[in-house]
Amino acid sequence: MTKVKAMVLTGYGLNCDNETDYSLHLAGADSRRMHINQLIENAQSDSRTVLRNYQLLVFGGGFSWADDHGAGVLMASKMKRHLGEQLKAFVDAGNLILGICNGFQALVNLGLLPGFDGRYVDRKVALTHNDSGNFIDCWVSLKINGQSPCVFTKGIRRAEFPVRHGEGKFYASDDTLKRLFENEQVVLQYAGSDGRPAAGRWPANPNGSLSDIAGMCDATGRIFGLMPHPEAFNHFTNHPDWTRRKLGLARVGKNIDREEGEGIAVFRNAVEYFA
Numbered sequence: 001m002t003k004v005k006a007m008v009l010t011g012y013g014l015n016c017d018n019e020t021d022y023s024l025h026l027a028g029a030d031s032r033r034m035h036i037n038q039l040i041e042n043a044q045s046d047s048r049t050v051l052r053n054y055q056l057l058v059f060g061g062g063f064s065w066a067d068d069h070g071a072g073v074l075m076a077s078k079m080k081r082h083l084g085e086q087l088k089a090f091v092d093a094g095n096l097i098l099g100i101c102n103g104f105q106a107l108v109n110l111g112l113l114p115g116f117d118g119r120y121v122d123r124k125v126a127l128t129h130n131d132s133g134n135f136i137d138c139w140v141s142l143k144i145n146g147q148s149p150c151v152f153t154k155g156i157r158r159a160e161f162p163v164r165h166g167e168g169k170f171y172a173s174d175d176t177l178k179r180l181f182e183n184e185q186v187v188l189q190y191a192g193s194d195g196r197p198a199a200g201r202w203p204a205n206p207n208g209s210l211s212d213i214a215g216m217c218d219a220t221g222r223i224f225g226l227m228p229h230p231e232a233f234n235h236f237t238n239h240p241d242w243t244r245r246k247l248g249l250a251r252v253g254k255n256i257d258r259e260e261g262e263g264i265a266v267f268r269n270a271v272e273y274f275a
Contacts, residue, residue: 003030014062027267059103072105104225115218131208149221161228172211188215230263
């Protein structure tokens with residue numbers, strides 16, 4: 001069977017491309033890292049770098065253009081100017097787009113999310129400065145909406161991933177928030193240790209996101225953006241409590257049954273979608 005072809009964008013300060021590419025390979029994809037300029041240069045050619053030759057496009061994490069003028073703003077502007085029509089055609093063809101952290105910020109600036117009524121150009125939400133005013137780097141617990149159409153979270157109900165950002169607060173009007181929940185487009189919410197939404201409380205909600213929103217999708221479930229980093233949990237030793245977990249299992253005569261990190265499930269769901 002032909003492998004699903006995935007493209008991970010890189011360049012201009014994006015810095016999670018290697019981990020994302022590695023995670024996609026573990027999930028069974030034929031993944032390739034691609035500099036944004038190379039993609040733009042070949043957009044009108046028959047080169048294998050042309051977007052239409054891929055099924056999954058990943059806007060990865062990092063600090064594109066040093067977050068000048070706001071996180072993800074310049075990346076979105078460059079992509080919209082040079083690849084706006086290609087991105088629309090990519091979505092219309094039934095393909096998948098994933099935005100992680102800075103990539104999520106770019107997706108909302110492009111208008112690809114939330115994509116109400118199939119319009120992928122309207123900016124309806126924002127990811128703005130954390131309430132603390134500081135950059136945060138920590139692990140968070142997440143509640144995952146089982147009713148969401150999101151392709152990437154199928155079969156996953158809870159997760160723990162790291163976050164690392166200075167502008168991760170999800171903000172939208174009351175009307176937009178209501179519509180997101182009514183459409184089941186809210187995929188991830190920051191949660192406490194009991195699995196319930198954090199209700200805005202720090203540190204479970206690390207940035208002050210309205211309604212604890214950590215990730216969302218479009219109505220089709222094929223475009224997904226999230227602030228936490230699933231690619232950063234590609235091996236069980238990535239988790240800060242891995243030694244405690246391993247010791248706990250050893251005390252009852254058990255071993256860790258698999259070395260794969262829980263974040264790989266997000267990427268495997270994308271690969272299996274095309275099967």
